[in-house]
Amino acid sequence: MTRDEALFQFLLRMGDNTLVLGHRISEWCGHAPVLEEDIALANTALDLIGQTQLWLGLAGEVEGKDRDADRLAFHRDVWDFHNVLLVEMPNGDFGQTLMRQFLFDAWHSIMLGRLQKSADHRVAEIAEKTGKEVAYHLERSADTVVGLGDGTPESHQRMQAALDYLWPYIGEMFASDDIDAEMASAGIAPDPASLREEYDALVTKVLSDATLAIPQSTFSHKGGKAGTHHSEHLGHLLTQMQWLQRAYPDATW
Amino acid sequence: MTHPSAEQVWEWLDQVPDPEIPVISVVDLGIVRNVQWEDDKLVITVTPTYSGCPATSIINLDIETALRGHGIEKIELKRQLSPAWTTDWLSTKGASKLEKFGIAPPQPAGGPSRCPRCGSPKVEKVSQFGSTPCKAHWRCLECLEPFDYFKCI
Numbered sequence: 584m585t586r587d588e589a590l591f592q593f594l595l596r597m598g599d600n601t602l603v604l605g606h607r608i609s610e611w612c613g614h615a616p617v618l619e620e621d622i623a624l625a626n627t628a629l630d631l632i633g634q635t636q637l638w639l640g641l642a643g644e645v646e647g648k649d650r651d652a653d654r655l656a657f658h659r660d661v662w663d664f665h666n667v668l669l670v671e672m673p674n675g676d677f678g679q680t681l682m683r684q685f686l687f688d689a690w691h692s693i694m695l696g697r698l699q700k701s702a703d704h705r706v707a708e709i710a711e712k713t714g715k716e717v718a719y720h721l722e723r724s725a726d727t728v729v730g731l732g733d734g735t736p737e738s739h740q741r742m743q744a745a746l747d748y749l750w751p752y753i754g755e756m757f758a759s760d761d762i763d764a765e766m767a768s769a770g771i772a773p774d775p776a777s778l779r780e781e782y783d784a785l786v787t788k789v790l791s792d793a794t795l796a797i798p799q800s801t802f803s804h805k806g807g808k809a810g811t812h813h814s815e816h817l818g819h820l821l822t823q824m825q826w827l828q829r830a831y832p833d834a835t836w
Numbered sequence: 837m838t839h840p841s842a843e844q845v846w847e848w849l850d851q852v853p854d855p856e857i858p859v860i861s862v863v864d865l866g867i868v869r870n871v872q873w874e875d876d877k878l879v880i881t882v883t884p885t886y887s888g889c890p891a892t893s894i895i896n897l898d899i900e901t902a903l904r905g906h907g908i909e910k911i912e913l914k915r916q917l918s919p920a921w922t923t924d925w926l927s928t929k930g931a932s933k934l935e936k937f938g939i940a941p942p943q944p945a946g947g948p949s950r951c952p953r954c955g956s957p958k959v960e961k962v963s964q965f966g967s968t969p970c971k972a973h974w975r976c977l978e979c980l981e982p983f984d985y986f987k988c989i
């Protein structure tokens with residue numbers, strides 16, 4: 584594996600995370616519990632899709648095979664996706680959606696902070712741009728998790744259930760493989776494991792403000808980043824997201 | 837061959853309205869970062885406000901159309917991500933035009949200083965997000981009107 588091949592894979596991971604989560608949240612459009620939340624979710628989705636254009640755009644450039652961001656987003660099959668499993672988990676109720684958002688935003692904001700110091704200036708620039716947006720996402724998802732966790736008995740119980748359901752998907756964000764090792768040795772991206780301490784501190788603080796109990800289990804699902812074992816949910820998401828470009832290849836407005 | 841000066845081009849660009857908030861120009865918004873001639877080609881450097889802002893491609897098109905209208909034929913629009921756009925780049929003129937239009941301008945404190953309609957400082961946040969990616973939704977507790985606040989980033 585050359586350095587550029589590893590970089591390409593790394594960029595797909597960044598872009599697929601934002602693409603899949605952006606699509607997931609956009610599923611709420613017109614369905615959120617109140618109008619303000621509907622607008623907030625749609626705006627967050629919009630940010631994430633915009634970020635996807637930057638990551639996948641650069642991925643296509645690095646790959647050098649004439650695949651642009653749209654090509655990569657709409658013409659790859661499920662086993663070629665490299666997002667972490669957490670972001671493809673179903674929306675569930677509003678609480679589960681916001682819990683997933685918080686658990687991802689916390690990782691995302693720390694990761695982008697580190698990437699601003701990337702040895703690859705293109706990566707550093709995207710991290711600088713998107714990091715500002717993600718700081719805003721994190722502020723909101725953390726506030727909402729606290730509001731609902733420390734809310735009514737009903738909202739508290741739902742947030743605890745969401746946390747219990749999603750917790751086994753956290754570990755994958757900090758697991759390292761050959762691609763991460765190559766990125767770390769090139770100074771392009773941090774070793775994922777090195778983000779864990781900061782993540783735990785942040786998440787523990789917010790979840791304790793939310794009066795929620797962090798599950799004890801350290802079991803972790805994996806296979807999303809590597810692309811080898813996606814959940815059954817991702818394929819369904821892609822059938823929706825990719826339908827038009829697959830049925831009418833290269834359709835334009 | 838002589839061509840219009842960069843100052844002249846900046847003036848023309850200051851006439852190009854933001855497509856979502858037409859009271860301010862793309863120059864007021866602070867997204868035009870550089871204007872430079874490279875031989876007979878005019879290179880305009882533009883930075884996006886938000887990564888996913890749908891207005892970005894319209895803004896580029898509007899800039900190009902306006903400059904063609906002034907007789908410039910060879911134009912290149914360059915995208916620049918870093919340094920990332922910040923509301924600090926919003927012009928003072930732009931900020932006061934926003935307020936007159938009913939949108940509270942960004943404040944370093946993180947929230948509007950007063951209601952853009954009645955001027956009351958008694959305001960509360962309704963949502964961190966609003967009608968476009970650059971705005972949040974607030975409400976005045978005095979005149980009770982809702983209003984947009986231009987997010988500070």
Ligand SMILES: [Zn+2]
Binds near residue numbers: 951954976
């Ligand atoms: Zn008022």
